[in-house]
Amino acid sequence: MDIIVAKFGGTSVGNGERIKKAAQSIAKEYFKGNQVVVVVSAVNKTTDDLINLMNDAITNNLTAKQHAEIVGMGERTSVRLFSATLESLGVKSIFIDPYNDLWPIITDSNYLEAKINMEKTTEKIQNLKILLNQGIVPVICGFLGKSGDQITTLGRGGSDITAFLIGECLNANEVIIVTDVDGVLSTDPRKINEAELLESITVGEMVALATHGAQVLHPNALDYKHPDIAAKIINFNYGDLTSQGTYITGPKEVIPIDMFKNPVTSITVVGKGLLKEIGIISSLTNILLDNDINLFKLNPHHNSITIFIDKKDSAKAYPLYHDFVLKHEGLSSISQSHDLAMISLTGPELDELEISKTLTKNNIEAELINITKTEILIFVDWNDGEKTCKLIENIN
Numbered sequence: 317m318d319i320i321v322a323k324f325g326g327t328s329v330g331n332g333e334r335i336k337k338a339a340q341s342i343a344k345e346y347f348k349g350n351q352v353v354v355v356v357s358a359v360n361k362t363t364d365d366l367i368n369l370m371n372d373a374i375t376n377n378l379t380a381k382q383h384a385e386i387v388g389m390g391e392r393t394s395v396r397l398f399s400a401t402l403e404s405l406g407v408k409s410i411f412i413d414p415y416n417d418l419w420p421i422i423t424d425s426n427y428l429e430a431k432i433n434m435e436k437t438t439e440k441i442q443n444l445k446i447l448l449n450q451g452i453v454p455v456i457c458g459f460l461g462k463s464g465d466q467i468t469t470l471g472r473g474g475s476d477i478t479a480f481l482i483g484e485c486l487n488a489n490e491v492i493i494v495t496d497v498d499g500v501l502s503t504d505p506r507k508i509n510e511a512e513l514l515e516s517i518t519v520g521e522m523v524a525l526a527t528h529g530a531q532v533l534h535p536n537a538l539d540y541k542h543p544d545i546a547a548k549i550i551n552f553n554y555g556d557l558t559s560q561g562t563y564i565t566g567p568k569e570v571i572p573i574d575m576f577k578n579p580v581t582s583i584t585v586v587g588k589g590l591l592k593e594i595g596i597i598s599s600l601t602n603i604l605l606d607n608d609i610n611l612f613k614l615n616p617h618h619n620s621i622t623i624f625i626d627k628k629d630s631a632k633a634y635p636l637y638h639d640f641v642l643k644h645e646g647l648s649s650i651s652q653s654h655d656l657a658m659i660s661l662t663g664p665e666l667d668e669l670e671i672s673k674t675l676t677k678n679n680i681e682a683e684l685i686n687i688t689k690t691e692i693l694i695f696v697d698w699n700d701g702e703k704t705c706k707l708i709e710n711i712n
C-alpha cells in the first residue's frame with residue numbers, strides 16, 4: 317500500500333469530463349488499496365478571472381486580506397466538485413478548505429505570498445493520516461493557507477507547493493503533478509513544437525528551469541521534495557496516475573559553496589560602444605576556443621569587456637588579446653587583474669544582500685558579484701578566498 321499525493325492543475329480539471337477523468341484516476345488507485353490525497357487548483361483560468369473581476373470592481377483600498385479571500389474561491393469551488401465526483405464513483409471522500417477544522421496548511425500572515433509554518437503544518441497534517449487510515453480520500457485546496465482564522469495564498473502557481481509540502485509531511489511514497497503536458501520538455505512546447513519529453517530531471521535542474529521562467533512547476537515546490545519520495549509530472553489526458561511522464565530525482569539542494577581550486581584572473585579589453593558591436597564577443601571567445609582555454613565568466617559593458625579565466629591560461633591569452641586589441645579599431649587597451657578566487661553558491665535560499673553586507677563589513681572588496689535567482693558567482697582577491705567562504709557559510 318502506497319501513500320500518493322496527486323495534484324491536478326487548472327486545465328486537468330478544466331471541464332466536467334476532465335474532472336470525472338481525474339476522479340476516475342484516483343478511484344483506480346483507491347480501489348487498488350492505495351491511500352491518496354488529492355490537491356486541486358482552481359478550474360481553468362478561474363483565478364485570473366477572479367483577479368480581473370476584483371480589480372475592475374475595486375479600484376482603491378483593496379486589502380491583501382480581501383484579495384486572498386476572493387482568489388481563494390477558485391480552489392474552494394474545485395475541491396467541492398472533485399470530492400463530490402469521487403463520491404459518485406463510490407470513493408469515500410471529504411473536501412477540506414481553509415475554514416474546515418482539519419485544514420492543515422498553516423502560514424504566516426503575508427496574505428499573498430505566505431510562508432509555511434512547518435511545525436504547525438506537520439502537526440495538523442496528522443489529521444490527514446487519520447482520514448487515510450479510515451479509507452477516506454481528502455481533497456484539499458491547493459494554493460491556499462491559513463493564518464489565524466484568515467485565508468492566505470502561497471503565491472501564483474502555489475498548488476505545486478501544497479502537493480510537495482503534504483507529500484513531505486505525510487512521508488508519502490509519491491507526489492504526482494498532473495498537468496496539460498506530458499512532463500518536463502526540452503522547452504515550453506508553446507514556444508517550440510518539436511520540444512522533446514525528458515524521462516527524468518534532477519531537483520537542481522528543475523529548480524533552475526522553474527526559477528528562470530518555465531511555468532511547469534512552482535520554483536519553491538521542490539523545497540519540500542524529500543529524496544525518498546518519488547515525484548513525477550504527467551499529462552491528465554491519460555487519466556491514469558501510473559502513466560509515464562518525467563521523474564524528478566534526488567534531494568532538494570542545500571547551498572553548496574564551491575571555490576575553484578586555482579587562482580583565476582580577469583582580462584579586460586577597453587573600447588567604445590562595445591555592446592552595440594555585433595560579433596565582438598564571439599571574436600573574443602573564439603580566441604579562447606582556438607587555444608583550448610575555458611571561459612568562466614564574461615562581463616560585457618559599453619566601454620569594456622572582461623573575461624575571467626584560469627590564471628595558468630593567462631600567459632597565453634593575454635598577448636593574443638593584446639594583438640586583437642591592436643588590430644581592432646573599436647578597442648584601445650587591455651589590462652589584467654591580480655589573482656582572484658572564484659566562489660560559486662547554488663540554491664534557492666540565497667540572500668545576496670546579506671552576502672554583500674558581510675563582505676563589506678569584513679573589508680573584502682569583491683571584483684564582481686554575479687547574481688541570478690539560483691546562483692551567485694563571486695570573485696574576490698585570492699588571499700581573501702578561504703575567509704569569504706567561511707563568512708558565507710556562517711550566514712546560513
Ligand code: ADP
Nearest residue numbers: 325326327495497500501503504506530531532
Ligand atoms: P497547471 O495549471 O497544471 O499547474 P501550468 O500552466 O502552471 O499548469 O504549467 C504547465 C505549462 O507549463 C505547460 O502548458 C507549458 O506550456 C509550460 N511549460 C513551460 N516550460 C515547460 C517545459 N520545459 N516543459 C513542460 N512545460 C513547460
Ligand code: ASP
Nearest residue numbers: 357363459472473474475
Ligand atoms: N489557482 C492558482 C493560480 O492560478 C494556483 C495554481 O494553479 O497553482 O495561480
Ligand code: MG
Nearest residue numbers: 325473531532
Ligand atoms: Mg501551475
